[in-house]
Amino acid sequence: MKKITAWMLCALIAFGASAQNKTYTGLVLDAAGNHPLPGARVLVKETSQGTVTDAVGRFQFTAPLDSFTLQVLFTGYQPVERRVSRADAEIRILMHAQQRALQEVVVTSYPVQRKVNMTGAMVTMSARPHSFVKAEDRYNTNDYSPINENIFHRVKRKPLSTFSSDVDRASYSQVRQMLNSGQLPPVDAVRVEELINYFDYAYAAPVNGDPVAIHTDLATCPWKKGHLLARIGLQGKQVPAADLPASNLVFLLDVSGSMYADNKLPLVKQAFKVLVQQLRPQDRVAVVVYAGAAGMVLPSTSGGHKMKIIDALESLTAGGSTAGGQGIQLAYKTAQEHFIPKGNNRVILATDGDFNVGPSSDGALQRIIEQEREKGIFLSVLGFGMGNYKDNKLETLADKGNGNYAYIDNFEEARRTFVTEFGGTLFTIAKDVKLQVEFNPKFVQAYRLVGYENRLLNDEDFNDDKKDAGDMGAGHTVTALYEIVPVNVPMPEGGGTDPLKYQETAAVKHNTATATEAFTVKMRYKEPDGKKSKLLEKVQSTRVVHFQQSPEDLRMAAAVAQFGMLLRNSQFSGSANYDHIIGLASGAKGRDAEGYRAEFIQLVKKAKLLQETIAAK
DSSP: OHHHHHHHHHHHHHHHHHHHOEEEEEEEEETTSOSBOTTOEEEETTTTEEEEOOTTSEEEEEEOOSEEEEEEEOTTBOOEEEEEETTOOSEEEEEOBOOOOGGGTOOSSOOEEEEEOSSSOEEEEESSOOOOOGGGGGGOOOBOOOOOOOOOEETTTOOEEEEEOOOOOHHHHHHHHHHHTTOOOOGGGOOHHHHHTTSOOOOOOOOTTOSEEEEEEEEEOSSSTTOEEEEEEEEEOOOOGGGSOOEEEEEEEEOSGGGOSTTSHHHHHHHHHHHHTTOOTTOEEEEEEESSSEEEEEEEEETTOHHHHHHHHHTOOOOSOOOHHHHHHHHHHHHHHTOOTTSEEEEEEEEOSOOOSSSOOHHHHHHHHHHHHHTTOEEEEEEOOSSSOBHHHHHHHHHHTTOOEEEOOSHHHHHIIIIITHHHHHOEEEEEEEEEEEEOTTTEEEEEEESOGGGBOOGGGGGOTTSOOEEEETTOEEEEEEEEEETTSOOOTTOOOOOOSSSOOSOOOOOTTGGGEEEEEEEEEEOTTOSSOEEEEEEEESOOBOGGGSOHHHHHHHHHHHHHHHHTTOTTOTTOOHHHHHHHHHHTOOSOTTSHHHHHHHHHHHHHHHHHHHHHO
């Protein structure tokens, strides 16, 4: 009985003590209230006890005090003190960036903090935040450019289709990241051409000294009975690593507070260390960072001093606001000072796209990049992280800078970008690559370009050498698909217009040669340091193969295209469904040395499950 009484007494004491405690929760944001600050120190000033904010800027602790002063500290920001009482609900802290020199913002290691949980337990922990959590979704400010899906065009009214090449694959990596985290991507994050071009296709190499070869196919369409599927493939020439020109690289790294999470700056370091291992003594690297201000971490250094470059990368951590415009200016200045004639002069930007301090308007940044592009300094862009990702801005910067755009969601993607496709990522073999397809109205009634919505050009732009377009790197491939409505096949709903009153729309007469031609592909490109474009042509005959007998790579590209259309809820997806895509991709997997096609099949299965879960609610 005495033992029971003693136990009850202890329980009552513990209950009384806990009843006096209160759990406080809050959020730490930048001054504008737009961006969470992970890793900020949150302290009770009277006791020096506290915690740190997690990956989305949230904090929680329990305190027995009726009122106290809360002190919030974050590198590169002005300290904040706030009086807190038991009446307070969720605490919202806004912090203003300090106008300090860069060396006061960038520190050389993650500090060790002492976290006290208010019950007396002391735990040693790193100031690095925890992994991303679902609470991030509440503060999702990812930004994508809207995409208005291509429609069918009647050949008699619009016989030409003109667009810029695109070797970017950032959209596929982002779709993969979202599906692997258990969520369907927003439709504007899905750029179908980037999904298709994520995969390698076995096109024959160019001949006769051309940097690029054109290949075409024509098969029945797997998602719309009666329609045809045309494929246009470009293959860039391979250049042995020993023959690649010397590189003058500037790593422009975002080390602002928004880059603190594990899938941002720590992954940036891993990715660039992989790149450093590929460099030769004749290559040069400088490291420029920006966070509140821009600064030089490593002056231009020979690629033979790998440990020196890696040590500079390892010294960085995140803190401060984002002065992206200042960083780009310093990076280009550094690249110009060490310019290599006939070499690969390039700035490589790594960021989550959050440019919010300094001369960072889209117009100002684009003009800087376009001017430097004309001087022979290109810009490649690597995106990292989610939750505050500015895809639309990063894609535009890469396009204006004659460079490629990739999204790095894991170490394997970093390896592919900087090892497997080292030449294609960094070495341009053809710039301002434009494609123009002319369809034969005797064979093709209408056509629809699958994807490339943000790469469309005016027909007149094709012959205008002043018009910027996409670029191709060593070994790169580009694939484009057209869905074709043959003559004497009913047009899809919504695909027609009223007859014209003033224009002649009767079919023109064709000679014997053109009667056997379905379409002609023209490609214009410039040499990497050229000003005048060159022309290549390829004619596709009217010979059509059944889809199941078409090349393996065409079937794989068609599977990926259908996947993209389903994710976009496309009105043109026809009979496409996830099971059909899985079967099609499984039959077109081929050798798949790197396992990317097998991974694609797993992603389709995940998307199917997520769609079924949503439909069941």
